[in-house]
Amino acid sequence: MTERGAPSLIDVAREAGVSTATAGRALGGYGKVSQRTRERVADAASRLGYRTNGLARSMITGSTQTLGVLVSDVSNPFFATALRGITDVTQQAGFEVLLSNTGGDADAERRALAVMSEKRVDGVIVAPALPSDGAHLARAIELSVPVVQLDRLASGVPSADSVTIDNEHAVAEAVGHLLELGHRRIGVITEADGDIARLRSGNRKRGLLPSAVRLRGYFSALTEAGIPVDESLVGVARYDRESAYDATTRLLELTEPPTAMLCTDNVLASGAYRAAQDKGLRMPDDLSLIGFDDEPWTTLVRPGLTIVEQPTYELGAQAGRQLLDRIERGPGRARHVQLKAKLVARDSTAPPG
Amino acid sequence: MTERGAPSLIDVAREAGVSTATAGRALGGYGKVSQRTRERVADAASRLGYRTNGLARSMITGSTQTLGVLVSDVSNPFFATALRGITDVTQQAGFEVLLSNTGGDADAERRALAVMSEKRVDGVIVAPALPSDGAHLARAIELSVPVVQLDRLASGVPSADSVTIDNEHAVAEAVGHLLELGHRRIGVITEADGDIARLRSGNRKRGLLPSAVRLRGYFSALTEAGIPVDESLVGVARYDRESAYDATTRLLELTEPPTAMLCTDNVLASGAYRAAQDKGLRMPDDLSLIGFDDEPWTTLVRPGLTIVEQPTYELGAQAGRQLLDRIERGPGRARHVQLKAKLVARDSTAPPG
Numbered sequence: 047m048t049e050r051g052a053p054s055l056i057d058v059a060r061e062a063g064v065s066t067a068t069a070g071r072a073l074g075g076y077g078k079v080s081q082r083t084r085e086r087v088a089d090a091a092s093r094l095g096y097r098t099n100g101l102a103r104s105m106i107t108g109s110t111q112t113l114g115v116l117v118s119d120v121s122n123p124f125f126a127t128a129l130r131g132i133t134d135v136t137q138q139a140g141f142e143v144l145l146s147n148t149g150g151d152a153d154a155e156r157r158a159l160a161v162m163s164e165k166r167v168d169g170v171i172v173a174p175a176l177p178s179d180g181a182h183l184a185r186a187i188e189l190s191v192p193v194v195q196l197d198r199l200a201s202g203v204p205s206a207d208s209v210t211i212d213n214e215h216a217v218a219e220a221v222g223h224l225l226e227l228g229h230r231r232i233g234v235i236t237e238a239d240g241d242i243a244r245l246r247s248g249n250r251k252r253g254l255l256p257s258a259v260r261l262r263g264y265f266s267a268l269t270e271a272g273i274p275v276d277e278s279l280v281g282v283a284r285y286d287r288e289s290a291y292d293a294t295t296r297l298l299e300l301t302e303p304p305t306a307m308l309c310t311d312n313v314l315a316s317g318a319y320r321a322a323q324d325k326g327l328r329m330p331d332d333l334s335l336i337g338f339d340d341e342p343w344t345t346l347v348r349p350g351l352t353i354v355e356q357p358t359y360e361l362g363a364q365a366g367r368q369l370l371d372r373i374e375r376g377p378g379r380a381r382h383v384q385l386k387a388k389l390v391a392r393d394s395t396a397p398p399g
Numbered sequence: 400m401t402e403r404g405a406p407s408l409i410d411v412a413r414e415a416g417v418s419t420a421t422a423g424r425a426l427g428g429y430g431k432v433s434q435r436t437r438e439r440v441a442d443a444a445s446r447l448g449y450r451t452n453g454l455a456r457s458m459i460t461g462s463t464q465t466l467g468v469l470v471s472d473v474s475n476p477f478f479a480t481a482l483r484g485i486t487d488v489t490q491q492a493g494f495e496v497l498l499s500n501t502g503g504d505a506d507a508e509r510r511a512l513a514v515m516s517e518k519r520v521d522g523v524i525v526a527p528a529l530p531s532d533g534a535h536l537a538r539a540i541e542l543s544v545p546v547v548q549l550d551r552l553a554s555g556v557p558s559a560d561s562v563t564i565d566n567e568h569a570v571a572e573a574v575g576h577l578l579e580l581g582h583r584r585i586g587v588i589t590e591a592d593g594d595i596a597r598l599r600s601g602n603r604k605r606g607l608l609p610s611a612v613r614l615r616g617y618f619s620a621l622t623e624a625g626i627p628v629d630e631s632l633v634g635v636a637r638y639d640r641e642s643a644y645d646a647t648t649r650l651l652e653l654t655e656p657p658t659a660m661l662c663t664d665n666v667l668a669s670g671a672y673r674a675a676q677d678k679g680l681r682m683p684d685d686l687s688l689i690g691f692d693d694e695p696w697t698t699l700v701r702p703g704l705t706i707v708e709q710p711t712y713e714l715g716a717q718a719g720r721q722l723l724d725r726i727e728r729g730p731g732r733a734r735h736v737q738l739k740a741k742l743v744a745r746d747s748t749a750p751p752g
Contacts, residue, residue, distance in 0.1 A: 095542065112497070112518070121483035121712075123476060130474035133500045142514060144465070145498045147486045161495060165465070189448065287695070316695050323701070342640065342669050343696030348676070359474075 053094040062090035113141050113369060114162035114170035117196075118150035123341060124312065124358055125173070128196065131362025132171060139370050141168070152176035159183075163191055169369045174200040178253040192372040196365045199382075201253035207372055207381045209365045213256050216354045216387035217263030217310065218270075220336050223352070223389055224306045225271050228397045229334060232268070233279040233297045233304035235290055235314045236261045246275070260310040279304050283314055290317025291324075298325050298333070305398040306334035312341050319347060330396035340390065349393030356387045406447040415443035466494050466722060467515035467523035470549070471503035476665065476694060477711055478526070481549065484715025485524060492723050494521070505529035512536075516544055522722045524715075527553040531606040545725040549718045552735075554606035560725055560734045562718045566609050569707045569740035570616030570663065571623075573689050576705070576742055577659045578624050581750045582687060585621070586632040586650045586657035588643055588667045589614045599628070613663040632657050636667055643670025651678050651686070658751040659687035665694050672700060683749035693743065702746030709740045 059069035064083060072079045072087035073096075079087075090096075113136055117125040133143050144167055146158035155175045159182055162170060169192035174180060180200030183193050187205050195208040224232050238245065238258040245258060246265045254262075261280075268275055278300060281293035290309070294317065297304055309315035315337030327333045329349050337344060337353045344351040364383055372378075412422035417436060425432045425440035426449075432440075443449075466489055470478040486496050497520055499511035508528045512535055515523060522545035527533060533553030536546050540558050548561040577585050591598065591611040598611055599618045607615075614633075621628055631653060634646035643662070647670065650657055662668035668690025680686045682702050690697060690706045697704040717736055725731075 110518070119483065120473065120486065121476075121480045123474075123479070126476070126479035127474045129498075130472065130500060133473065133498065137500065137511075142511075142518065143498050145482075145486065145496050147483060147490065158490075158495075165463070165495065316699060319699055323699075341696070343694075343699050346669060346672055346676075346696050347699050348701065 053096045057094055058091045058096045061094055062087045109168055110166045111141050112144055112167050114144045114167040116146045116148055116155055116158055116172040118148050118175060120147055127358040128362030131359040132366040135363045135366030148175050150175045156182045159186055169373050171196050171365045171369055173197045177255060194365050194369045198256055199252045205380050207368050209361055209383045211356050211387050212384050213259040214263040217260045218267040219389050220308055220354050221264055221267035229306040231304045233307040234264045235281045235283055235293050235309045235318050237283055237285045239282055257310055287313060287317035290314040291321045294318040294321035308336045310338060312339035329394045331399040334395040352392045352395040353390050354387050355390050357385050361385060406449045410447055411444045411449045414447055415440045462521055463519045464494050465497055465520050467497045467520040469499045469501055469508055469511055469525040471501050471528060473500055480711040481715030484712040485719040488716045488719030501528050503528045509535045512539055522726050524549050524718045524722055526550045530608060547718045547722045551609055552605045558733050560721045562714055562736045564709050564740050565737050566612040567616040570613045571620040572742050573661055573707050574617055574620035582659040584657045586660040587617045588634045588636055588646050588662045588671050590636055590638045592635060610663055640666055640670035643667040644674045647671040647674035661689045663691060665692035682747045684752040687748040705745045705748040706743050707740050708743050710738050714738060
């Protein structure tokens with residue numbers, strides 16, 4: 047941005063008849079300046095069309111009043127809604143938000159965090175792309191950048207605050223609903239890949255994506271109910287509708303197909319719903335289906351979809367509040383807040399036909 | 400953010416055995432420094448855990464590599480998708496995005512623009528909350544902050560670039576589709592309020608929200624087809640599903656209800672769809688319905704919804720490209736790009752039953 051011809055602080059000081067240092071203090075809102083001088087300088091700045099230099103002020107006050115937010119994809123309704131919660135809380139407190147889409151790529155996240163750190167953000171909220179490695183988050187905290195983790199807990203960052211949803215409990219409740227209705231062959235559509243054996247035995251919460259935590263909730267709910275896990279009922283999909291559509295179709299074409307299915311995410315649920323429709327299945331008679339997130343479409347389809355409703359806006363708002371609090375109070379014992387999701391029963395679930 | 404105990408540039412210079420000025424040039428990437436010195440300073444900075452000060456660099460280079468984006472609501476899928484287009488293009492060029500939700504409030508937009516200007520953003524992309532008054536945008540341009548308008552054109556900002564959708568043509572095409580099918584009583588659900596007489600006569604494009612431009616497209620398409628406009632078929636709603644539901648219900652309860660309806664937005668369309676369902680109407684036999692935007696739900700409902708598809712991601716990407724171009728080339732004749740929307744016919748439209 048070229049600034050040729052733009053009035054400088056020296057011009058403002060001359061116009062107001064004060065020293066440059068005084069003009070700087072008056073416009074920057076720091077140091078001691080009389081009310082009368084402050085007004086005279088402000089008038090001079092306004093007459094000349096002088097633009098306050100927030101950079102200079104930030105170098106003096108040590109605060110940029112800017113927060114960084116790093117998520118995989120802001121066009122995903124989940125992150126868009128959480129982001130709205132973050133900005134509502136932090137804008138009210140006078141902070142602006144610097145946004146980065148990482149595309150779920152850990153390297154992109156590291157680079158964005160480095161850039162934000164250079165831009166001297168006062169703190170960051172991050173949904174770690176690769177929760178198994180949080181070294182860069184730990185390093186940011188060492189460099190005095192407070193970090194609040196959103197939606198998932200990274201390994202190796204014991205000092206970072208967090209706000210998450212109790213995903214394991216939420217899924218257990220959803221599976222419990224199907225069990226109560228009398229279902230025994232319950233399938234799941236998940237984007238948690240591969241290491242199912244490890245998930246079934248493990249007990250960690252850190253280092254896992256929500257999808258993995260949810261899949262573990264599915265396993266443990268079945269196991270607790272005394273139902274042996276049938277891995278042919280676990281449909282692994284990429285994170286898109288088409289892949290979920292295919293995974294669902296495969297499960298529905300089994301010799302012994304499931305009578306009920308759980309989708310651990312909103313995007314996957316929309317693909318599964320479509321697959322069941324295209325197979326000509328009547329829901330809930332031929333198939334009970336549970337999705338995630340209270341998206342508008344879940345009440346527009348017939349039957350309306352039973353869902354696990356996450357408090358997504360509140361997740362973001364709480365992360366914003368915690369970050370502001372941490373910035374104000376400085377380093378200390380990490381605070382972990384877990385919010386509850388709730389099951390909303392609609393017409394897509396019923397006893398097996 | 401407290402920086403007590405954090406290593407300073409002086410510490411790095413001492414560690415590297417060079418002057419402070421040389422260390423500053425080496426780390427800031429400006430001025431003349433030998434490759435060997437640059438590496439020695441970088442190593443020293445790394446050993447000490449020194450964090451480059453982007454603020455200092457920005458004061459010297461005059462660029463913050465930061466862009467401002469001002470929209471009403473990032474949790475609205477339209478803006479979320481456009482924002483993704485903006486960030487994909489601008490992050491690749493090394494720019495970060497400072498985001499502000501204005502809630503559609505003109506004062507909030509003015510405040511946010513002032514803050515961003517103070518933070519020395521290199522340019523802004525804005526969907527003006529109150530297109531009838533663009534004075535603050537004109538002022539930003541005077542202060543050397545390039546402005547690209549997104550989705551709507553404000554009055555009084557002749558020098559700002561813009562990227563918009565050809566909404567008038569898009570709606571005319573949708574109404575034309577219904578006319579071709581044989582419909583004559585065609586209703587519309589709109590959030591454009593009040594001044595319908597002015598809209599019907601006016602010819603401006605600046606200063607109008609997309610909702611008003613679309614409503615004008617509805618009027619002109621009917622008029623061109625020789626069909627007198629019946630204002631009882633214009634259902635005005637607030638911008639939420641419930642209000643659209645009520646407005647639709649009122650139209651459907653007329654003595655002579657419409658045989659077809661157009662909703663000028665995705666949120667309104669979801670409320671209208673629901674209202675038609677709850678009235679027990681069969682679509683398309685009892686009612687043809689057209690919505691806006693290719694949201695996932697429009698293909699999950701039965702019948703699938705005929706829609707006007709906006710190139711939303713491309714709208715944001717193009718705005719990003721234009722802003723980068725403007726920053727590089729400096730002030731000049733404003734460039735206005737208009738993208739085309741297209742009608743996607745599905746099963747919710749058919750000849751009147």
